[in-house]
Amino acid sequence: xxxxxxxxVTVRFGTxxxxxxxxxxxAEHETVCVLGPSGSGKSTLLRVVAGLQPVDAGRxxxxxxxxxxxxxxxxxxxxxxxxxxxxxxxxxxxxxAFGLRMRGTGRAETERRVTELLDLVGxxxxxxxxVAALSGGEQQRVALARALAPRxxxxxxxxxxxxxxxxxxxxxxxxxxxxxxxxGTTVLAVTHDQGEAFALADRVVVMRDGRxxxxxxxxxxxxxxxxxxxxxxxxxDNVVPATVAGERADxxxxxxxxxxxxxxxxxxLLVRPGGVRLVPVAEGLACEVTGRTxxxxxxxxxxxxxxxxxxxxxxxxxxxPEPGERVGVAFDAHDVxxxxx
Amino acid sequence: xxxxxxxxxxxxxxxxAPLSGxxxxxxxMRPTAVRLGLMAVPxxxxxxxFAYPVxxxxxxxxxxxxxxxxxxxxxxxxxxxxxxVLWFTTWQALASTALxxxxxxxxxxxxxxxxxxxxxxxxxVVTVPFVLPTVVVGAAFLALVGRGGLLDELWGVRLDTTVWxxxxxxxxxxxxxxVRTVGGLWAQLxxxxxxxxxxxxxxxxxxxxxxxxxxxAPAVAAAALMVFLFTFTSFGVVQILGGPRYSTLEVEIYxxxxxxxxxxxxxxxxxxxxxAVAVLLVVHGRTVRRRESALRLVDAARTARRPRxxxxxxxxxxxxxxxxxxxxLPLAVLVLRSFDGPDGxxxxxxxxxxxxxxxxxxxxxxxxxxxxxxxxxxxAATGIAVVVGGLAAAALTRRGSRLTxxxxxxxxxxxxxxxxxVGFGFLITLDEPPLDLRTSWILVPLAQALVGVPxxxxxxxxxxxxxxxxxxxxAAVLGASPLRAWREVxxxxxxxxxxxxxxxxxxxxxxxFGATVFIARPDSPTLPVAVARLLGRPGELNYGQAMALSxxxxxVCAAALLVLExxxxxxxxxF
Numbered sequence: 001x002x003x004x005x006x007x008x009v010t011v012r013f014g015t016x017x018x019x020x021x022x023x024x025x026x027a028e029h030e031t032v033c034v035l036g037p038s039g040s041g042k043s044t045l046l047r048v049v050a051g052l053q054p055v056d057a058g059r060x061x062x063x064x065x066x067x068x069x070x071x072x073x074x075x076x077x078x079x080x081x082x083x084x085x086x087x088x089x090x091x092x093x094x095x096x097a098f099g100l101r102m103r104g105t106g107r108a109e110t111e112r113r114v115t116e117l118l119d120l121v122g123x124x125x126x127x128x129x130x131v132a133a134l135s136g137g138e139q140q141r142v143a144l145a146r147a148l149a150p151r152x153x154x155x156x157x158x159x160x161x162x163x164x165x166x167x168x169x170x171x172x173x174x175x176x177x178x179x180x181x182x183x184g185t186t187v188l189a190v191t192h193d194q195g196e197a198f199a200l201a202d203r204v205v206v207m208r209d210g211r212x213x214x215x216x217x218x219x220x221x222x223x224x225x226x227x228x229x230x231x232x233x234x235x236x237d238n239v240v241p242a243t244v245a246g247e248r249a250d251x252x253x254x255x256x257x258x259x260x261x262x263x264x265x266x267x268x269l270l271v272r273p274g275g276v277r278l279v280p281v282a283e284g285l286a287c288e289v290t291g292r293t294x295x296x297x298x299x300x301x302x303x304x305x306x307x308x309x310x311x312x313x314x315x316x317x318x319x320x321p322e323p324g325e326r327v328g329v330a331f332d333a334h335d336v337x338x339x340x341x
Numbered sequence: 342x343x344x345x346x347x348x349x350x351x352x353x354x355x356x357x358a359p360l361s362g363x364x365x366x367x368x369x370m371r372p373t374a375v376r377l378g379l380m381a382v383p384x385x386x387x388x389x390x391f392a393y394p395v396x397x398x399x400x401x402x403x404x405x406x407x408x409x410x411x412x413x414x415x416x417x418x419x420x421x422x423x424x425x426v427l428w429f430t431t432w433q434a435l436a437s438t439a440l441x442x443x444x445x446x447x448x449x450x451x452x453x454x455x456x457x458x459x460x461x462x463x464x465x466v467v468t469v470p471f472v473l474p475t476v477v478v479g480a481a482f483l484a485l486v487g488r489g490g491l492l493d494e495l496w497g498v499r500l501d502t503t504v505w506x507x508x509x510x511x512x513x514x515x516x517x518x519x520v521r522t523v524g525g526l527w528a529q530l531x532x533x534x535x536x537x538x539x540x541x542x543x544x545x546x547x548x549x550x551x552x553x554x555x556x557x558a559p560a561v562a563a564a565a566l567m568v569f570l571f572t573f574t575s576f577g578v579v580q581i582l583g584g585p586r587y588s589t590l591e592v593e594i595y596x597x598x599x600x601x602x603x604x605x606x607x608x609x610x611x612x613x614x615x616x617a618v619a620v621l622l623v624v625h626g627r628t629v630r631r632r633e634s635a636l637r638l639v640d641a642a643r644t645a646r647r648p649r650x651x652x653x654x655x656x657x658x659x660x661x662x663x664x665x666x667x668x669x670l671p672l673a674v675l676v677l678r679s680f681d682g683p684d685g686x687x688x689x690x691x692x693x694x695x696x697x698x699x700x701x702x703x704x705x706x707x708x709x710x711x712x713x714x715x716x717x718x719x720x721a722a723t724g725i726a727v728v729v730g731g732l733a734a735a736a737l738t739r740r741g742s743r744l745t746x747x748x749x750x751x752x753x754x755x756x757x758x759x760x761x762x763v764g765f766g767f768l769i770t771l772d773e774p775p776l777d778l779r780t781s782w783i784l785v786p787l788a789q790a791l792v793g794v795p796x797x798x799x800x801x802x803x804x805x806x807x808x809x810x811x812x813x814x815x816a817a818v819l820g821a822s823p824l825r826a827w828r829e830v831x832x833x834x835x836x837x838x839x840x841x842x843x844x845x846x847x848x849x850x851x852x853x854f855g856a857t858v859f860i861a862r863p864d865s866p867t868l869p870v871a872v873a874r875l876l877g878r879p880g881e882l883n884y885g886q887a888m889a890l891s892x893x894x895x896x897v898c899a900a901a902l903l904v905l906e907x908x909x910x911x912x913x914x915x916f
Binding site for chain 1: 809811812814815816817818819820821822823825826829830833834
């Protein structure tokens with residue numbers, strides 16, 4: 001039995017459906033990341049599960065129990081807010097102990113648990129510190145400890161690492177994943193950062209305008225985006241209308257090889273930048289180099305063909321051509337994906 | 342409005358606020374039901390102790406033989422004497438407001454943006470006049486510019502026969518309103534907004550005019566309206582400094598009611614003032630709502646710095662000079678006069694306060710007993726005001742609906758309604774069972790609480806609204822029930838504001854004069870009533886005792902205020 005199940009959950013703000021008949025399941029000990037641009041309804045999803053947002057239709061089930069009419073404070077879920085929402089008038093220890101006090105945990109047990117959690121999140125002995133004096137990363141850790149302290153059956157994270165700088169974020173993602181694995185916590189997180197989602201999640205749910213656009217493991221979603229929206233959201237812009245016939249597709253870029261099991265007929269094709277090879281002009285689609293973007297270990301080269309949308313090619317630092325040069329382009333079937341819509 | 346209640350007569354049961362909303366909470370309507378429930382107590386309080394007495398006295402003035410004599414309104418309004426009072430009331434209020442703004446806006450800037458030694462103390466000092474009883478303000482200016490006053494003695498200058506005495510006393514009284522309302526916001530405006538305009542090519546003045554001024558304008562308007570309201574309804578100051586020539590509506594109502602016993606005229610004047618104040622409050626409400634629009638506010642402590650250059654030092658110097666001349670001097674003269682006895686400086690006047698006999702029958706009891714009376718009444722009034730105002734503020738926390746906005750405006754009405762009318766209304770309405778309070782001591786605190794409640798609401802509301810709803814949500818997710826979340830999250834954050842609100846309610850209750858003068862029993866006068874009585878008698882001893890008693894009253898108020906200044910936070914209200 002799944003720990004969390006959403007059945008056709010719909011939330012409307014006025015006439016706009018922020019969540020539109022969303023179905024979702026999270027199994028015990030699983031980490032699920034909801035990924036989507038801002039305004040796609042991700043945060044509302046968490047608020048619905050926590051009982052902070054009433055639903056217009058549908059049900060929320062926790063451990064099989066219908067949560068309709070169960071107020072927030074009886075749902076035994078944890079929620080880490082986007083901007084932490086630490087209680088400013090309490091010190092670090094008081095914040096972490098809050099959930100335990102609400103459950104009537106004894107003083108000695110509370111103290112033991114607070115100590116344990118602060119050790120766990122890497123802030124040992126911080127009980128008496130004021131939350132105002134903490135750095136962003138430290139507040140993050142206190143918020144996490146506070147959410148974990150009452151042992152919620154489901155831990156929800158709203159943009160857990162959104163406000164932190166990049167290096168800290170990358171380190172914390174690894175720490176969090178390791179921590180959740182060790183504790184066996186069931187986690188539902190939302191983020192707009194694909195890197196964060198792929199690094200943290202067992203399963204990724206991509207949302208668009210209140211609906212679920214795709215569900216899958218990070219690898220599945222990355223390798224086979226289901227739609228042009230998902231592809232573009234993941235940062236892939238080489239999308240072109242195509243007509244598939246056998247292992248070839250006819251496009252504005254000329255003929256593109258496709259993987260063997262591609263369905264026949266009209267569709268859109270995605271070519272990942274890694275599958276765009278630069279060749280001498282005579283041997284492929286003739287393009288002009290219009291720009292270059294440095295990406296650390298590779299360079300993204302922007303190409304304008306005579307016909308069809310612009311292309312991006314990933315290539316090595318030394319092999320990258322200068323803007324203005326004319327190059328030829330060939331495609332690898334491995335990196336070509338047929339999109340459903 | 343409250344006055345359209347022709348069926349209300351003295352013998353009827355007082356109107357009760359509707360309670361049905363809190364009795365039948367429907368599931369989907371729960372927040373509204375809770376809000377109505379919270380409103381019930383304040384509504385009942387205002388219905389019984391404000392609307393009912395005021396309506397009763399107006400109807401008594403305008404009804405005869407069971408019929409409305411509406412022709413009287415025309416008669417009174419057509420009377421040149423009435424028009425003269427109305428004209429004077431309006432123009433002195435306008436002049437006072439303009440003068441207050443001109444003198445206090447530079448002060449607001451200096452207190453907001455400059456750091457200088459003694460700033461906190463000085464801010465407390467300029468606030469002292471605002472909580473001072475108007476009677477004391479009048480007495481202080483009398484000692485400064487009146488017959489035998491300081492200016493008279495030094496240069497033979499007397500202003501108490503001119504309107505200047507009234508205007509200056511009004512500035513003295515309202516200086517703090519502008520400094521606190523405008524300066525409070527100014528201090529929190531992000532200076533980087535102006536810097537952004539400068540970077541985009543605006544000159545220093547253009548940046549101020551296009552960025553800071555628009556952000557500040559609603560606060561200036563709100564402060565100006567507040568000052569206009571206070572001066573339009575001015576009673577104690579004009580009563581003492583106006584002499585026979587100048588009287589405001591409020592003073593006229595008092596004279597018509599208490600001395601000429603012309604209730605119809607008083608009723609019409611009350612209505613006129615009521616309408617004017619209602620219009621002002623609607624305008625004020627709109628202005629304040631606009632002020633709450635999205636402004637980038639920062640910690641006030643970060644925006645102030647030490648003055649730099651000759652121009653800024655000159656500005657600081659002139660503001661300090663204005664404060665010294667206008668605020669400190671009258672207070673100092675008042676204190677000085679209280680020691681200036683017939684046999685040289687000494688405590689003669691203070692000693693005289695201790696006995697009833699020396700006053701030629703002015704008092705049944707020793708004036709000093711007024712201190713105990715005042716403190717007792719003010720404490721009780723504070724208790725009532727905190728409960729009623731606290732509930733009202735809680736009901737108003739979630740902004741928005743028309744209902745709450747109307748309720749908000751209703752709570753402010755007592756500030757502008759003739760206190761004399763309220764006091765007299767108490768006498769004629771609360772004298773029969775089930776509300777026979779005529780002989781009860783509670784009558785005075787009830788009347789005083791009416792003026793205390795608006796201060797409590799204004800102080801509590803911004804703090805309650807500033808509590809982030811998501812903190813409550815965070816508490817709920819961690820297992821706190823709504824009540825528990827309120828206790829754990831809201832209460833600790835508003836506790837300080839509650840203390841400040843109580844302090845303000847205490848100070849204004851202590852100084853309340855217009856209503857108290859009617860209902861305080863002769864054997865238990867309050868401090869302001871005793872001061873007014875002493876000032877109303879001839880003779881140096883009475884005058885000296887009035888000064889001594891005013892000094893005591895001032896010290897009590899100042900002490901209350903200094904305690905407030907210690908616990909004050911930056912975002913704690915408009916006053």
